[in-house]
Amino acid sequence: MAFTKLFVVFLSLVATVHLKTVKQSDAKAELEAYIEEKKSEINPRYRLHYHVAPPVGWMNDPNGFSYYKGEYHLFYQFYPYESKWGPMHWGHVVSPNLVDWRPLPTALLPEEEMCFSGSAVVKDDTLVLMYTAHEITDVEPFFNETQYLAFSDDGVVFEKYEGNPVLPSAPNGNPDFRDPKVWKHGDHWYVVLGSKTDDERGRVLLYRSLDLISWEFLSVIGESTGEMGYMWECPDFFKLKGKHILLMSPQGMTPQGDRYKNTHQTGYIIGSFNYETFEFVPEVSFQEIDFGHDFYATQTTEEDGNRYLIAWFGMWDVPYPEDVDGWAGAMTIFRELDLVGNRILMKPVEAMTSLREETVWDGKLAENDVIQLDKTGELLVTGDLSQNIELEIKGSNGGGQVSLRWDPQVRKVVVDREGDVRQVEWLPLGSEVWRIFLDASSLELFCGEGEVVFSSRVYPDGGWQVVNLSPQALDVVAYKLRRSVPEP
Ligand SMILES: *[C@@H]1O[C@H](CO)[C@@H](O)[C@H](O)[C@H]1NC(C)=O
Numbered sequence: 001m002a003f004t005k006l007f008v009v010f011l012s013l014v015a016t017v018h019l020k021t022v023k024q025s026d027a028k029a030e031l032e033a034y035i036e037e038k039k040s041e042i043n044p045r046y047r048l049h050y051h052v053a054p055p056v057g058w059m060n061d062p063n064g065f066s067y068y069k070g071e072y073h074l075f076y077q078f079y080p081y082e083s084k085w086g087p088m089h090w091g092h093v094v095s096p097n098l099v100d101w102r103p104l105p106t107a108l109l110p111e112e113e114m115c116f117s118g119s120a121v122v123k124d125d126t127l128v129l130m131y132t133a134h135e136i137t138d139v140e141p142f143f144n145e146t147q148y149l150a151f152s153d154d155g156v157v158f159e160k161y162e163g164n165p166v167l168p169s170a171p172n173g174n175p176d177f178r179d180p181k182v183w184k185h186g187d188h189w190y191v192v193l194g195s196k197t198d199d200e201r202g203r204v205l206l207y208r209s210l211d212l213i214s215w216e217f218l219s220v221i222g223e224s225t226g227e228m229g230y231m232w233e234c235p236d237f238f239k240l241k242g243k244h245i246l247l248m249s250p251q252g253m254t255p256q257g258d259r260y261k262n263t264h265q266t267g268y269i270i271g272s273f274n275y276e277t278f279e280f281v282p283e284v285s286f287q288e289i290d291f292g293h294d295f296y297a298t299q300t301t302e303e304d305g306n307r308y309l310i311a312w313f314g315m316w317d318v319p320y321p322e323d324v325d326g327w328a329g330a331m332t333i334f335r336e337l338d339l340v341g342n343r344i345l346m347k348p349v350e351a352m353t354s355l356r357e358e359t360v361w362d363g364k365l366a367e368n369d370v371i372q373l374d375k376t377g378e379l380l381v382t383g384d385l386s387q388n389i390e391l392e393i394k395g396s397n398g399g400g401q402v403s404l405r406w407d408p409q410v411r412k413v414v415v416d417r418e419g420d421v422r423q424v425e426w427l428p429l430g431s432e433v434w435r436i437f438l439d440a441s442s443l444e445l446f447c448g449e450g451e452v453v454f455s456s457r458v459y460p461d462g463g464w465q466v467v468n469l470s471p472q473a474l475d476v477v478a479y480k481l482r483r484s485v486p487e488p
Contacts, residue, residue, distance in 0.1 A: 021159070024109065031089075032105050035080055042488040043325035046441035046459060049376045050355055050484040051313065052076070052093055052101050052331040058084055059091065059329035061179075061234060061297035062310045064107075064120035068127045068155050072098055072303075074310065075107055075129070076331070077117060083323035088114045090131070094155070097351040098308060098334040100484045107158045108150060116145070117179045117234060119299065121189070121212075127152045128212055130191065132178035133165060145177045147193070149212060166213050170195045170205060177205075179234045181299070182212070185275060191215070192235040194248065197223065202232030202250050206278055221280040222246050222269060228286060229253045233264075234297045237273075237280075240307055241339040244273035244280060247289065249297050258412075258423050259288065263316045266290065266298050268344060284342045291424045292444070292455035293417060294318070295332065307337040308349065313442060313455060321459045322441060327488075332455050333437060333444060340429060345450035348435070352378075361478035365468045372396060373464040375440040376481040382433050383474045390469040393436075393443065395460025402443060402458050403469075404434070413447055415454045426452045437481075438464050 038056040053059060057080040064075035071094045078091035090108035093101045108115040108131065118131030129150040137144050146165035150158045170177040174195055182191045188208045195205055203223040207215045221237065224230075229250035236247040247268040253260045270284040289298065290311065298311040313330040314320070320328040333352060338345040356378065361371045371379075383389040389406035405414040406426075414423040428448040437444040445454045468474055 024111075027109050028105060031080060031109065035106075038080075038326065039488055041326055044488050046322040046325060047327075047488050048330055048439045048442060048485065050099070050481055051333060051439055051442060052485060054078055054080070054091055054327055054329060055103060055486075055488075056080055056326055057082060057328075058086065059312070059327075059331075060085065060314060061117045061312050062299045062331055063090055063117050063131065064129050065299045065301045065308075065310055066120040066122065066127065067301065067303045068120070068122050071096055071155070072301075073120060073127070073155060074101070074331070075120070076312075078106065080106070083320070083326060083328040088116055088134070090115050090129070090158075097354070098349045099351040099354060103486060104156055107152075108160075111160075113148065115148075117297070118147075119181045121182045121184065123189075123212060125153065127155050127158075128182075129158060130166075130180045130182050130212070132180065134178070141175055144175050147177075147180050147191075161213075163213065167191075167193075167207065167215050171217050172198055174198065176231055181234075181236045183238070190237075192221065192237045194231065194233045194235050196231050200230040201226060202229045202248075202252075204232055204235040204237075204246065204248060206237075219278040219280075221273070221278070222248070222282070224250065227253070229265075234266075234299065236298065236300050238300060238302065238307060239273075240337060240344070243270050243283070243339060245270060245339070245344070246280060246282075247298055247300065250286075261422060262293065262295070263318065264296060266296055266311065270339070270342065270344075287343065289344060289346065290332075290453045290455050291422050292415060292453070293420065293422060294457045295455045300337065309335045309337055309346065311455070313457065320457075330442070330457075335450075335453075338450070340449075343451060345429075346446070346453050347450040348437070348444075348446060352437075355481040355484060356479040357482040358480040359477065360480055361476055363476070364473045365476040366473045367468055367470065369468050371466040371476065371478050373438065373466065373478065374480060375463055376483075377436075377438040377464055377466075378479045378481055379436040379438075379466065380433050380477040381436065381474055382476075383470060384472055385428070385432055387472050388470055389472070389474065391436075391474075392467040392469050393438070393458075394465050394467075395462055396465045397460075397462035400441075400458045400460025400464075402456070404436070404445060413445075413452055413454070415443075415445060415456060417456055417458060422454060422456070424452055439481075 113133035147167035
């Protein structure tokens, strides 16, 4: 009798699980058909040629940046149904080299939970996603965040773990508890999570586990003393050149002079970490990692001894002129990190040179000379840093006006996007070259060895025009870059 009853319970459990799986795969197929159909309605004018962007709809944070079965995987916060934020899915793209990307089916669809940010690790032969399940509740503050797992054996189809959540709440019970970033050290898996204190100060929590399922809280590895914001999102924690880096996106820092001018910031603290005491000792205080207008929610991964970084090429609460075209948001180009002295250097990944298709300019660019580019370009610009430099970059049919300047008096690099200025001191370590990447609606400027980087969305009409307004001739090499992401 008892056995029969148990068996029936078991059967109905199997049936429920099966039904849920069928429902999810139906929903996934419907979504892919929707994306296929909607793609044809996209206006291509601002579509990026070599940056990852959503096929349709909205994109924000990068997620699950990892290397699995011979390819890089990148997931992203995705809302397919409108060009604005909505219940979060995980979009998915893969690449052999961090430059050429091809889309895969949407990896996670929301059910009772929205699928907020998280990371991916390879355990045995399985790609494991750990992400924040954001659920709407009917009591204050009307949401709850817990951590879920999902698994894939082929890197394409993901099944959510039946035993979710694996991390039901923060030690202080605060509902802001998100963005798990997992890594392995020795026998243990570790995860850092963004959260806050009861009196609204951002903090990062550290846990460990032997199986990714049962987790032990270890320590708070970083916490705002008040001036560093009310919430720390998207923490990442890794070793670089013998130091430990706590990289995160604090919300609620007040602007100070040239610093912290965006809605929210992304930056890092350099320090040392002890795996016995779980204590992180900061040695260099918080610095922004990119000084442009549109940069947030970084995530890194290590492969072949290199530390690679990707970020959302966007910002909260700013306009996205492409949203009327059927999409909004993108990723930056992929960067490689290095640490020299008190600063992280950020360079485009090596493989970016494989995009160079045609040399458009190679030689002196005299005062008032103009370089015409189509939708894409890479420029290597060298000037005499004892004099002013001024490059005007704008749409060939108007729009997209941005001025890049060097002022030798204050030794600052300036990115002036229609009067909205970002600027920072630059002390070249070696190279004095500016490396500028232009895509159909973006600009990225890497100074020298990557001491100073700016990432900003800019919207030209037509192609690009680069004018030398400096009181000196500049040495310039300019390339047209090929496409490395699918056409809309
Ligand atoms: C969130 O949900 C988890 C799992 O159901 C529960 O343990 C936790 O208490 C909830 N937290 C809040 C703040 O509602």
